[in-house]
Amino acid sequence: MKVAIIGAGLAGLRCGQVLQAAGVSVSWFEKSRAVAGRMSAKRLWGGHVDLGAQYFTARNPAFIQQVHQWQQAGLVAPWLGSIYRYQDNHLVASPDSELRYVGMPAMHSPLRANVPDTAIQLNCRITELQYTDNWQLTASDGSQFTGFDQLVLAIPPAQARNLLTIDTGLQQQLPSQLLLPCHAVALQLSQAISHEAAAIFVRQGPLCWAARHSSKPGRLTEHQQWVLHFNAGYSQQHVDTAAEQLISVAASELSTMLAEPVQVKDSCHHRWLYASVANPAEQPGLLKSDQLPCLVIGDWCFGGRVENAWLAGQAAAEELLNG
Numbered sequence: 001m002k003v004a005i006i007g008a009g010l011a012g013l014r015c016g017q018v019l020q021a022a023g024v025s026v027s028w029f030e031k032s033r034a035v036a037g038r039m040s041a042k043r044l045w046g047g048h049v050d051l052g053a054q055y056f057t058a059r060n061p062a063f064i065q066q067v068h069q070w071q072q073a074g075l076v077a078p079w080l081g082s083i084y085r086y087q088d089n090h091l092v093a094s095p096d097s098e099l100r101y102v103g104m105p106a107m108h109s110p111l112r113a114n115v116p117d118t119a120i121q122l123n124c125r126i127t128e129l130q131y132t133d134n135w136q137l138t139a140s141d142g143s144q145f146t147g148f149d150q151l152v153l154a155i156p157p158a159q160a161r162n163l164l165t166i167d168t169g170l171q172q173q174l175p176s177q178l179l180l181p182c183h184a185v186a187l188q189l190s191q192a193i194s195h196e197a198a199a200i201f202v203r204q205g206p207l208c209w210a211a212r213h214s215s216k217p218g219r220l221t222e223h224q225q226w227v228l229h230f231n232a233g234y235s236q237q238h239v240d241t242a243a244e245q246l247i248s249v250a251a252s253e254l255s256t257m258l259a260e261p262v263q264v265k266d267s268c269h270h271r272w273l274y275a276s277v278a279n280p281a282e283q284p285g286l287l288k289s290d291q292l293p294c295l296v297i298g299d300w301c302f303g304g305r306v307e308n309a310w311l312a313g314q315a316a317a318e319e320l321l322n323g
């Protein structure tokens with residue numbers, strides 16, 4: 001069996017790794033210049049800064065086992081900083097029993113550690129699909145890839161909808177408007193912040209999250225770095241707002257929350273068009289075509305988040321191996 005996987009985020013990578021271990025021939029196609037999708041960190045300020053996924057939790061026994069393997073290999077570590085909540089104009093300690101893990105030294109580390117280079121086409125955006133006896137994929141530069149028995153689209157539903165122009169019966173099953181955007185801002189500060197908060201769940205104003213990046217294990221601590229996320233509603237309303245304006249709003253909000261001046265030495269912005277699921281309770285599961293050998297998967301199948309991306313990849317591989 002030859003399988004083509006479009007998308008080398010955690011779901012696509014996990015699916016392919018399980019298939020390869022069972023002796024299946026796998027080819028990945030990824031539009032970015034590196035794997036990891038929404039777990040990617042940006043090379044910045046002499047290290048990497050996590051602009052997408054901030055941490056992950058593990059509840060499923062199989063995923064817990066995976067996390068322990070990553071931990072033994074030094075690819076992830078628990079993040080034990082103090083958690084706060086900002087609500088009703090107050091910053092209050094919000095300790096919980098959640099064990100939060102981060103990739104070491106960047107969120108993408110466990111994904112990039114053992115990727116077989118030869119089977120992955122990077123910088124390769126698939127723009128067209130055809131099926132006659134087997135799958136034929138066409139990339140944006142005109143390159144063609146043929147001869148695949150099975151196709152896995154490990155990408156957000158809106159991107160899958162654009163690709164699935166031939167009749168698979170999947171268009172109708174794809175949930176609409178499931179993943180919402182998020183503006184992410186990283187700030188390097190020129191002064192130390194005295195407040196002890198490592199992360200803040202923000203429940204008012206334009207932000208939803210603020211993290212002292214340098215409090216995560218394995219990160220550079222020389223300068224104070226913060227990562228701030230705008231909430232989905234604000235990000236949607238300001239989807240085309242200029243980076244400078246968002247950076248200025250983020251710095252001002254951080255200063256208000258911490259009740260300290262925030263002097264920005266350098267900054268960076270990233271817009272995620274498809275960030276997190278709108279309604280985690282809506283869990284369509286793996287989408288499988290009745291007409292053609294094709295699956296559509298991603299974190300959104302099981303309610304979003306890193307753990308569910310891994311579980312979706314695992315479930316897709318089991319579906320292809322066991323039918």
Ligand SMILES: Cc1cc2nc3c(=O)[nH]c(=O)nc-3n(C[C@H](O)[C@H](O)[C@H](O)COP(=O)(O)OP(=O)(O)OC[C@H]3O[C@@H](n4cnc5c(N)ncnc54)[C@H](O)[C@@H]3O)c2cc1C
Nearest residue numbers: 007009010011031037038052053054126298299305306309
């Ligand atoms: C700002 C932000 C904060 C988050 N915070 C957390 C958190 O704290 N905890 C948590 O558990 N989760 C968090 N998440 C969610 C987490 O990152 C995702 O659940 C997980 O990474 C999704 O993996 P995936 O493989 O399903 O999808 P993705 O990572 O989106 O992978 C899809 C891949 O497909 C590629 N692709 C798309 N279309 C094509 C095409 N046509 N051709 C080729 N390649 C294509 C993309 O480039 C991408 O690499 C966050 C996400 C964001 C964006």
